[in-house]
Amino acid sequence: MSDIALSIPRARAAQSFSATRVLRLIQVTCIFIIALVIVSPLLLLVVASLKDDRFQILADMGSFRAFWVSIPTLSNYAEVGHLSGELAFGRYLINSLIILITTVCSGLIVNSMAGFVLAWGSLRGRAVILSIVIALYVIPQESIIMPLVIMVSRAGMADTFAVQIVPWVASPLYIFLFYQFFSQLPKELLEAAEIDGASFFRAYRSIFLPLSLPALATVSILMGIETWNQYLWPILVTQTDYARPIAVAIATFFGQDSIYWDRAMAASVLMMIPILGLYLAFQRWFVSSFIGSAVKG
Amino acid sequence: MGKRLLLSLVLSSALAATWAHAADKAVIQVMHQGDPGFVAAYGKVAERFEAANPDVDIQFIYAPHDAYNEKFSAAVVAKQLPDVMELDAPFLANYVWSGYLQPIKPLIDKDLLDDMTASNIAQGTYPIDKDLYAIGLTDSSVVLYGNKKYLEAIGARIPKSVDDVWTREEFETYLEKLSKLDGVKWPIDTFRGYGIKTEWITYAYGPILQSAGCDLIDRKAWKSESTLDSDACVDALAMMQKWVKNGWVVPQSAGTNQFFAEGNPAALALGGHWVYAEAVAAMKDNIVVLPLPKFGAKGASPDGTWIWAITKTSKHPDIAAKFISFLLKDKEYRAYVASQSGYPGLKSFAAESPLYANGGPMAIAFEQASKTAVARPPHPAYPTITSAFMQAVDEVFNGGDPKEALTSAAKKIDEDIADNDGYPPFGDQQ
Numbered sequence: 001m002s003d004i005a006l007s008i009p010r011a012r013a014a015q016s017f018s019a020t021r022v023l024r025l026i027q028v029t030c031i032f033i034i035a036l037v038i039v040s041p042l043l044l045l046v047v048a049s050l051k052d053d054r055f056q057i058l059a060d061m062g063s064f065r066a067f068w069v070s071i072p073t074l075s076n077y078a079e080v081g082h083l084s085g086e087l088a089f090g091r092y093l094i095n096s097l098i099i100l101i102t103t104v105c106s107g108l109i110v111n112s113m114a115g116f117v118l119a120w121g122s123l124r125g126r127a128v129i130l131s132i133v134i135a136l137y138v139i140p141q142e143s144i145i146m147p148l149v150i151m152v153s154r155a156g157m158a159d160t161f162a163v164q165i166v167p168w169v170a171s172p173l174y175i176f177l178f179y180q181f182f183s184q185l186p187k188e189l190l191e192a193a194e195i196d197g198a199s200f201f202r203a204y205r206s207i208f209l210p211l212s213l214p215a216l217a218t219v220s221i222l223m224g225i226e227t228w229n230q231y232l233w234p235i236l237v238t239q240t241d242y243a244r245p246i247a248v249a250i251a252t253f254f255g256q257d258s259i260y261w262d263r264a265m266a267a268s269v270l271m272m273i274p275i276l277g278l279y280l281a282f283q284r285w286f287v288s289s290f291i292g293s294a295v296k297g
Numbered sequence: 298m299g300k301r302l303l304l305s306l307v308l309s310s311a312l313a314a315t316w317a318h319a320a321d322k323a324v325i326q327v328m329h330q331g332d333p334g335f336v337a338a339y340g341k342v343a344e345r346f347e348a349a350n351p352d353v354d355i356q357f358i359y360a361p362h363d364a365y366n367e368k369f370s371a372a373v374v375a376k377q378l379p380d381v382m383e384l385d386a387p388f389l390a391n392y393v394w395s396g397y398l399q400p401i402k403p404l405i406d407k408d409l410l411d412d413m414t415a416s417n418i419a420q421g422t423y424p425i426d427k428d429l430y431a432i433g434l435t436d437s438s439v440v441l442y443g444n445k446k447y448l449e450a451i452g453a454r455i456p457k458s459v460d461d462v463w464t465r466e467e468f469e470t471y472l473e474k475l476s477k478l479d480g481v482k483w484p485i486d487t488f489r490g491y492g493i494k495t496e497w498i499t500y501a502y503g504p505i506l507q508s509a510g511c512d513l514i515d516r517k518a519w520k521s522e523s524t525l526d527s528d529a530c531v532d533a534l535a536m537m538q539k540w541v542k543n544g545w546v547v548p549q550s551a552g553t554n555q556f557f558a559e560g561n562p563a564a565l566a567l568g569g570h571w572v573y574a575e576a577v578a579a580m581k582d583n584i585v586v587l588p589l590p591k592f593g594a595k596g597a598s599p600d601g602t603w604i605w606a607i608t609k610t611s612k613h614p615d616i617a618a619k620f621i622s623f624l625l626k627d628k629e630y631r632a633y634v635a636s637q638s639g640y641p642g643l644k645s646f647a648a649e650s651p652l653y654a655n656g657g658p659m660a661i662a663f664e665q666a667s668k669t670a671v672a673r674p675p676h677p678a679y680p681t682i683t684s685a686f687m688q689a690v691d692e693v694f695n696g697g698d699p700k701e702a703l704t705s706a707a708k709k710i711d712e713d714i715a716d717n718d719g720y721p722p723f724g725d726q727q
């Protein structure tokens with residue numbers, strides 16, 4: 001074989017290799033740009049919280065200066081931390097954490113139990129109940145909020161932690177999510193458990209629940225975000241700082257006459273950290289849940 | 298064992314005594330809004346009040362500004378109205394008509410009542426029985442702030458008093474000139490950044506319509522159709538739409554301070570009296586305070602602010618009134634409000650506010666109160682009036698047809714009034 005004959009495939013291979021590299025470079029650049037666009041609001045929030053002048057924050061909006069701080073300062077965080085009395089953010093942060101943890105933990109138990117019963121339970125009219133659960137999901141929260149306020153105030157629950165937890169523990173969306181997940185698991189698991197003498201509850205607790213980590217992670221994150229960001233409901237049903245969450249406290253920075261962007265940004269960053277932690281803790285299962293949903297037909 | 302029992306008894310007695318003492322205290326719940334400065338100031342006043350009145354416990358209920366009405370509605374349906382509530386003056390008629398408030402004249406210190414300015418009395422008075430239902434330390438107004446350098450560069454005439462204001466033609470000519478001036482990104486900031494969840498649009502833009510010769514509602518017939526959608530109102534709103542279309546107005550997305558932001562991108566600002574403190578801190582003496590222009594035959598400016606009332610459900614109206622009186626007289630609170638360029642609603646507070654005195658930098662704002670101030674319609678349908686008008690303005694600023702938007706708003710208002718049988722006795726007054 002001549003040298004020329006050998007060099008042609010090599011040249012083609014080199015050409016193809018180079019084309020692959022260029023394509024990959026374009027892909028990486030695109031991904032990087034998209035990631036930057038997605039992360040930019042978060043970056044803007046953090047950068048703004050490190051600026052010491054609230055007017056400067058607004059002046060910088062709309063330009064690249066919004067993403068840059070020449071002399072970063074933690075003074076906004078210090079100010080938020082030093083607020084006391086009705087504005088004690090530490091108190092609000094702890095309140096939010098109590099509400100978050102209790103709601104998510106109770107929500108996981110209640111919704112997964114309901115989902116399991118709907119998927120494998122022997123009660124009559126399961127299909128009808130499931131339809132009702134799905135139908136409940138489309139009712140907007142705004143339409144039931146005032147009747148709910150009347151109910152909880154008559155029940156003497158106003159200005160408590162319970163009033164911010166109990167009404168939101170059971171959710172049609174999360175019941176349906178669990179139902180869907182459990183119903184996709186093989187029925188043989190339940191039958192095997194029954195043959196071994198396990199009760200229905202034991203089968204749920206010892207077999208199905210441990211297998212539902214992706215569903216638990218998904219519900220934890222979605223429910224966590226929803227609970228953490230609750231704003232109107234706590235305003236309506238709480239009176240004092242006793243049980244009020246941080247989302248309400250941040251609203252003090254958005255006054256009638258002026259907006260304290262600097263402190264609002266710092267408080268928002270503080271507010272973001274726990275929910276980011278929750279996401280990072282569960283993201284492996286959360287992502288696998290989405291991948292699983294995509295793969296299953 | 299005996300010692301343990303004795304100790305338990307002593308502790309139980311002490312706890313019981315403490316609890317009994319706490320139960321003896323009269324609890325006064327105070328619902329309010331405000332930024333961190335005001336929240337802190339109220340807290341300190343309460344501490345001083347409690348020190349002077351050890352048998353009273355002041356409990357604050359904070360409601361964020363943008364969710365204040367929702368919180369109030371929830372308190373009403375839950376039958377948990379506070380003793381004292383801060384309310385936005387134009388909503389007073391609705392609250393009194395609905396039976397939530399009680400007259401405060403017999404309860405508030407007489408020297409404070411005698412100290413009220415005419416506009417303060419007006420904002421707290423229910424037009425049907427002419428009784429006073431609320432009182433405040435302050436009132437409010439909107440002026441036109443100008444960047445001195447920019448105005449000098451275009452050779453603009455600087456009005457010296459309310460009688461000497463810019464006409465519509467002058468104002469629009471200056472806007473056009475400013476739009477072409479180096480350094481000016483937007484000729485005017487109308488504080489669209491406040492959005493449509495606050496009272497700003499009705500409060501600040503309503504007087505532009507009134508100055509142009511119309512109103513949000515006919516204040517005798519209490520009908521909006523043929524008034525809000527009249528040619529004068531449509532023309533005034535079309536004029537404002539033109540400013541927006543021409544790019545003369547700071548967009549909503551740019552926030553609320555482009556007049557005094559770094560680089561001064563806005564040359565003029567149609568801003569509340571509260572803007573002054575921040576603007577002067579940023580711009581020093583490069584700021585002029587002008588009265589609102591005339592957009593028709595007469596001038597018009599807004600008034601009214603957040604004032605204090607006592608609810609009908611209060612178990613201790615006398616103590617509630619004592620707290621309001623204490624708050625309005627508190628020296629440190631007054632000093633704080635003055636530092637925020639608070640607009641005087643009490644004569645004694647005006648005397649403590651050189652900003653608004655004759656020759657003071659905001660004297661023109663105070664002059665407007667007596668010469669051109671037009672209160673927002675004191676009618677129980679006001680919540681509907683303001684919401685319909687705000688939606689119409691928002692629609693027009695986003696390119697909608699002014700006639701259609703105002704007609705739709707007028708219909709909504711009249712429908713609400715009809716649905717409530719004219720809110721008697723309002724309808725019976727004709």
